Amino acid sequence: MLRLENVSLEIGEKKILDDINFELKKNTKLMVIGHNGAGKSSLAKAITQNIKYKGKIYFENKDLQYMKATERAKAIGYLMQTNYIEYPFTVEEIVSFGRYPYRKGILDTQSELDKKMIDSAIETMEIENIRTRSANFLSGGELQKVFLAQVLAQDPKILILDEVTNHLDISIQEKIFSLIDSWVKKGDRAVISIVHDLTLAKLFSDNILLLQKGKIVAEGKASQIFKEENINKAYNFDVISWMKKRAKIWIE
Numbered sequence: 001m002l003r004l005e006n007v008s009l010e011i012g013e014k015k016i017l018d019d020i021n022f023e024l025k026k027n028t029k030l031m032v033i034g035h036n037g038a039g040k041s042s043l044a045k046a047i048t049q050n051i052k053y054k055g056k057i058y059f060e061n062k063d064l065q066y067m068k069a070t071e072r073a074k075a076i077g078y079l080m081q082t083n084y085i086e087y088p089f090t091v092e093e094i095v096s097f098g099r100y101p102y103r104k105g106i107l108d109t110q111s112e113l114d115k116k117m118i119d120s121a122i123e124t125m126e127i128e129n130i131r132t133r134s135a136n137f138l139s140g141g142e143l144q145k146v147f148l149a150q151v152l153a154q155d156p157k158i159l160i161l162d163e164v165t166n167h168l169d170i171s172i173q174e175k176i177f178s179l180i181d182s183w184v185k186k187g188d189r190a191v192i193s194i195v196h197d198l199t200l201a202k203l204f205s206d207n208i209l210l211l212q213k214g215k216i217v218a219e220g221k222a223s224q225i226f227k228e229e230n231i232n233k234a235y236n237f238d239v240i241s242w243m244k245k246r247a248k249i250w251i252e
């Protein structure tokens with residue numbers, strides 16, 4: 001579905017992404033993990049064409065660089081790590097922006113399908129109660145749900161979610177990843193989630209990419225990635241002992 005070939009990115013002297021190669025298959029949930037500054041968000045920006053890179057990125061064998069912006073938006077939906085809105089759009093308006101790739105022009109009216117997708121995204125994210133409210137006065141968690149609803153309304157084939165559970169309380173975190181599970185199960189779709197929470201990565205991934213200083217240092221199922229020799233080295237920290245210690249305090 002998505003293929004990266006020798007993707008590299010340098011800013012000044014610094015190598016941000018270093019010869020990245022991987023393939024994202026249909027019906028897969030891929031999690032990207034790694035230390036702060038490992039290159040996770042830069043990888044998301046390269047895939048979504050928000051940053052210049054060397055190498056090739058293909059969506060269904062089409063070079064993403066040469067796809068029209070609207071075609072790319074139908075292929076890939078991107079929820080950035082930080083989102084803010086300056087103009088006081090309503091929640092419904094923000095969600096409806098997800099449908100722009102399907103309109104003929106800025107003045108084109110919403111189709112029945114647009115309305116259906118907007119309603120469905122609002123219902124899925126359980127934000128009906130704030131539908132007519134201005135986004136300027138929403139809490140961080142509410143705003144995050146609104147942006148996720150927008151990207152669901154966009155109905156892409158691949159979702160790229162950068163720290164999607166930012167601002168969301170623990171009960172919503174579980175819900176969001178279960179929802180992403182169901183979204184992928186609809187078929188012919190895939191998701192790439194960048195997460196810091198290694199428990200979420202273990203629970204909700206089919207595959208994991210472990211990045212360290214812009215390089216993929218391990219790739220595979222959670223059972224392979226969370227081996228001490230991989231994970232402790234990549235974080236330069238005894239991750240496994242720390243995770244065990246954390247888990248232990250909740251077991252009586």
Ligand SMILES: Nc1ncnc2c1ncn2[C@@H]1O[C@H](COP(=O)(O)OP(=O)(O)OP(=O)(O)O)[C@@H](O)[C@H]1O
Pocket residue numbers: 011016034035036037038039040041042043
């Ligand atoms: N436009 C830029 N100019 C200079 N350096 C940049 C730029 N964008 C990213 N970087 C650097 O590239 C490195 C990787 O950044 P990136 O945001 O991709 O990391 P990350 O793995 O997502 O980190 P975090 O977990 O902290 O969000 C960092 O050292 C960052 O400072």
